[in-house]
Amino acid sequence: MEIKYLYYLLYVVGDLENLELFDGSLLVEKITNKWYDDFRLSNFGAIITFVGVVRDEDGIDGLSFDIYEPILNSWFNAWQEKAKVKGAIVLMAHSKGDVLNHTSSYIAGVCSPKRRVALELIDEFVEDFKASAPIWKYDIINGKREYALERSTAIKGAGILS
Amino acid sequence: MVRVEFLGPIGKEPLDLDISNLNELSIILKDDESMSSWLQNSAIAVNDILVQDKNHPLKDGDKVSLLPPVCGG
Numbered sequence: 001m002e003i004k005y006l007y008y009l010l011y012v013v014g015d016l017e018n019l020e021l022f023d024g025s026l027l028v029e030k031i032t033n034k035w036y037d038d039f040r041l042s043n044f045g046a047i048i049t050f051v052g053v054v055r056d057e058d059g060i061d062g063l064s065f066d067i068y069e070p071i072l073n074s075w076f077n078a079w080q081e082k083a084k085v086k087g088a089i090v091l092m093a094h095s096k097g098d099v100l101n102h103t104s105s106y107i108a109g110v111c112s113p114k115r116r117v118a119l120e121l122i123d124e125f126v127e128d129f130k131a132s133a134p135i136w137k138y139d140i141i142n143g144k145r146e147y148a149l150e151r152s153t154a155i156k157g158a159g160i161l162s
Numbered sequence: 163m164v165r166v167e168f169l170g171p172i173g174k175e176p177l178d179l180d181i182s183n184l185n186e187l188s189i190i191l192k193d194d195e196s197m198s199s200w201l202q203n204s205a206i207a208v209n210d211i212l213v214q215d216k217n218h219p220l221k222d223g224d225k226v227s228l229l230p231p232v233c234g235g
Contacts (some may be wrong), residue, residue, distance in 0.1 A: 043188035052235045066170045068209040068229065094234060106235040126235075132174075135234030136170030147171035152231035157214040161188040162201040 007143040019076045021067060022091045025103035031093050034108035035109050037091075037095065046118035051093075051125055054099055055107045062100035063148075068134040075133055079125060088112035090125055098140060166226045167221075176229050184218045187226060204228040 004077040020031070032049050039047060054063050076092060083090045091109035099105040108126050131153050138145035164181050168174040174196060178235050184206060191197045206213055207227040208220065220226065 065234070068169050068227070071207060071212070071227075071229070101211055131232075131235055133234045134169070134229055134233060135232055136230065137235075138171070138231040141232065149171075149231065150231055150234040154203040155212070156230045157212060158205040158229075158231070159202045160206055160214060160216045161184065161191060161204065 001030065004045070004048050014109055018057045018071065018080065018089060018091045021069070021096055022093065023097050024089070024095060025099045026093055026095055026105065026107060028104045028107065031107055032109075032135065035091055035111075039111045042111070043113070044088075045113050046115040047111045048122050049109045050122055051104050054101050056101040058111050058139070059100065060141055061143075062103075062140045063105060064097055064098045064138040065105065066136040066138075067093055067094065067096055071134045079128070083110065083112075083121060083125075086112065086117045086121065088117050088121055100140075101103055164220045164224045166228070168228050170229060170230050170232075171195060172197075172204070172230055181220055182228070184213070184216050185222055187220075188216060189229075200228065200230055204230045220233060 028051055032051070035049065036047060076090070079090050089111050091107075091111070093107040095105040108122060108129065109116045110122045110125060112121065132155060134155075137148045137152065139148055163178045166177040166179060166187065179190065180189065181190070186230055189200070191201055196206070205228075207220055207229060209229070
């Protein structure tokens with residue numbers, strides 16, 4: 001029983017290591033190089049990364065993010081299970097707090113034996129991330145945070161209390 | 163008591179309420195003007211699991227979270 005529990009813990013922690021949260025802008029080269037070094041010897045033939053960069057538009061100085069980690073962790077672990085069925089793994093890094101224009105707030109990655117699975121999975125993973133991950137975005141304008149409601153998506157099943 | 167947390171931009175202090183299901187929470191929050199624009203677009207989690215049933219039972223020590231529309235990345 002105890003051994004089973006230990007393996008379970010190792011498994012969960014192992015998944016969560018593939019989800020990294022950082023204060024402020026992401027150090028893209030450091031994160032993506034680490035992912036490459038961590039996984040290039042694991043016989044994955046395809047390693048794909050998507051890097052999101054904050055654009056200078058509508059007079060913003062940058063973006064700011066709040067994250068609810070307990071549900072983000074369970075969302076990510078569900079994706080890890082989905083990837084595992086296809087022999088793949090998913091990776092993710094995201095910023096908390098302020099991220100200035102022309103720096104990165106989000107990196108997603110997929111490693112899989114062959115390219116087709118990785119190409120398809122990164123698309124689904126990033127789209128579901130935008131629709132479901134419990135992260136809230138604010139524009140930084142004149143030093144103040146303004147919630148980006150018009151660019152946000154209600155989580156599936158929202159509104160049951162209305 | 164059930165703790166009710168308002169996440170992200172809702173910006174409301176947590177509440178501790180004596181309620182036994184989500185329907186009772188709905189009745190209380192509908193009387194709160196500051197929540198009027200959030201109830202229709204917020205998802206609900208009980209103990210960090212998303213739920214979609216308004217009759218979901220609640221017990222002493224449960225945590226309810228309101229999650230407004232999201233936009234990561």
